[in-house]
Amino acid sequence: MIEILSVRAGILKIPSCTIHPGICAIAGPNGAGKTTFLKLLSGILPVKSGSVRIDGKEPSLCTIGWVGEYPDRNILFPRVYDELASPLRFTRQSCESSDLKVRKCADDLGITHLLDRDMHGLSGGELILVAFAAACIASPDLLILDETDSHLDERFCHQLEEYIRRSGIRYVVFSTHRPERMAIADEMIRLVRGEVGEHLCLTEEADHTFPDHLSNPWFWRKVQTELSKGGT
């Protein structure tokens, strides 16, 4: 469980909030505190009052993966292979072990052909995949995706979602402005002016009395389920 208690940080004012293992979507208007919330979970933003615990540990003691909207702004190394290996090298893993992990991770995401490429010159989509791989390679306790979907197409998002499900990462928290992306989440938190305005659990069997509406996560869940049944 990720437990937030009596937190005040920046615009955020959260008396109590619990996130369960699985995938959690963060929604809310511009300026509502979505990125601040993600920074809080990741330990980038230390809390001045209150506490944040990930399975009882402080975020700064956990392994966190982060992918933002513009991953090219956070690149450290010129070659794809080195960028992928960097989280492992920074924790002093052996060359053999990190090489195995880099190749396995690249294979899982279908980017083996990019390993020897220059980071500079990758297409936007390739860059996201590489950043995503670098965030996942150290098996983070928590993976954060901050509006990573804003330049991605539907199939691409779907590919990432499949990978997330298979990866076994315990907590995935993502922020988005696209209502259709809610379909993948197990729970959803809507922030309003720094406070939790709505916190929905989306894992229970869908209650079909809800209205069909584009801002309703249940509606997107139904779209996804029925389309996959139809084999499309």
Added chain:
Amino acid sequence: MNTPLIRLTGVIRKKGAFTLKADAEFGTGIHLLTGRVGSGKTTLGELLAGIGEPDSGTIRWNGGRRVMLLQDTSYHISTMTVQEEAGSWHGDAERIIRTAGLTGKEHTDLLRLSRGEVRRLELAAILTGQYDLIVLDEPWAGLDEEARRWVRQLIDSHAHEIIVIISHDLTSLPHIDQLWEMECGRLKRLGQVPACLSEWTLAPPLVRYLQLKGVQLSGLSREELEEAVCRIPG
């Protein structure tokens, strides 16, 4: 003045192993260009806007050719304050600021604005300006629902120009006249909306779902999608 029209004939643009090929005609109205990540949409936008040149083929214009391209906003700031930035567009600065909803923030440092506010300022400058072609590459990125509605309304007020919207975000659109798809560097015209929607092979889930439910779409705008969702039987 003639109504603007751009004609691309045998256009080829190469970037490494990637080749873009386009034969097309863009007339007045709102065009939506979709396609997978890396399929060449942004490259086409740059060719239309004249930032890039084709390696072969021609791009011909009828009528005026005042062009504006929106890409990633945060790289576009060229001044210090909201007032200076609005003034730098050679338009009606006061109208730009008012349209962007930034009245009262004229002297605010641009770096103190939220990303959404910077984007609104730029979109307001572009969409209140006098252009024949406006290319908007992912105009909704980073914007919330209310700002998305604002962008839609702003675009909808344009009828006499060529507007090309490049986007993956298919639940935020304004009224769309023509649908285009880029597939591995090949530009395909799918046709007039809504007639072409039934033949849209790479249609997004919502459009496929509505087809599955036998609901006819009258268009791709957010309002039209919402209206269609209300007509889902059962």
